[in-house]
Amino acid sequence: xxxxxxxxxxxxxxxxxxxxxxxxxxxxxxxxxxxxxxxxxxxxxxxxxxxxxxxxxxxxxxxxxxxxxxxxxxxxxxxxxxxxxxxxxxxxxxxxxxxxxxxxxxxxxxxxxxxxxxxxxxxxxxxxxxxxxxxxxxxxxxxxxxxxxxxxxxxxxxxxxxxxxxxxxx
Numbered sequence: 635x636x637x638x639x640x641x642x643x644x645x646x647x648x649x650x651x652x653x654x655x656x657x658x659x660x661x662x663x664x665x666x667x668x669x670x671x672x673x674x675x676x677x678x679x680x681x682x683x684x685x686x687x688x689x690x691x692x693x694x695x696x697x698x699x700x701x702x703x704x705x706x707x708x709x710x711x712x713x714x715x716x717x718x719x720x721x722x723x724x725x726x727x728x729x730x731x732x733x734x735x736x737x738x739x740x741x742x743x744x745x746x747x748x749x750x751x752x753x754x755x756x757x758x759x760x761x762x763x764x765x766x767x768x769x770x771x772x773x774x775x776x777x778x779x780x781x782x783x784x785x786x787x788x789x790x791x792x793x794x795x796x797x798x799x800x801x802x803x804x
Contacts, residue, residue, distance in 0.1 A: 687720040700743035
């Protein structure tokens with residue numbers, strides 16, 4: 635079953651045309667992200683017992699640690715509850731460690747433990763292989779275009795989100 639129709643973006647439709655959810659870019663990106671994350675999540679979920687939010691936290695900590703929980707929320711675009719639950723599960727599994735921030739003793743900083751780093755390093759090749767399989771049908775020029783467009787869209791979304799005016803017609 636095909637979930638998404640192709641065609642013009644919903645924002646380009648006329649005011650009298652029906653709203654076609656399957657052409658709405660946020661919906662399409664959300665479905666794409668969920669399908670791909672779920673497929674990759676099955677790979678590491680079976681082997682390591684991790685859920686998608688837990689892997690995202692581990693991946694971000696591997697790249698940017700040490701981080702406070704609020705910084706994890708920003709870098710993963712997950713809400714505080716998701717991050718808190720993921721951190722609790724990862725801490726209980728021994729995959730992350732918490733330390734006191736030396737600059738502000740009221741804050742804690744999170745990083746991967748050595749066992750967390752080992753799990754991360756075992757998952758990375760699986761994630762890379764899944765990504766390669768996903769984009770295998772794209773020509774190199776299309777891959778470069780996709781990368782450029784995703785960067786532009788991410789920058790724009792972050793700017794609009796920070797300004798709080800994503801729905802404004804400016």
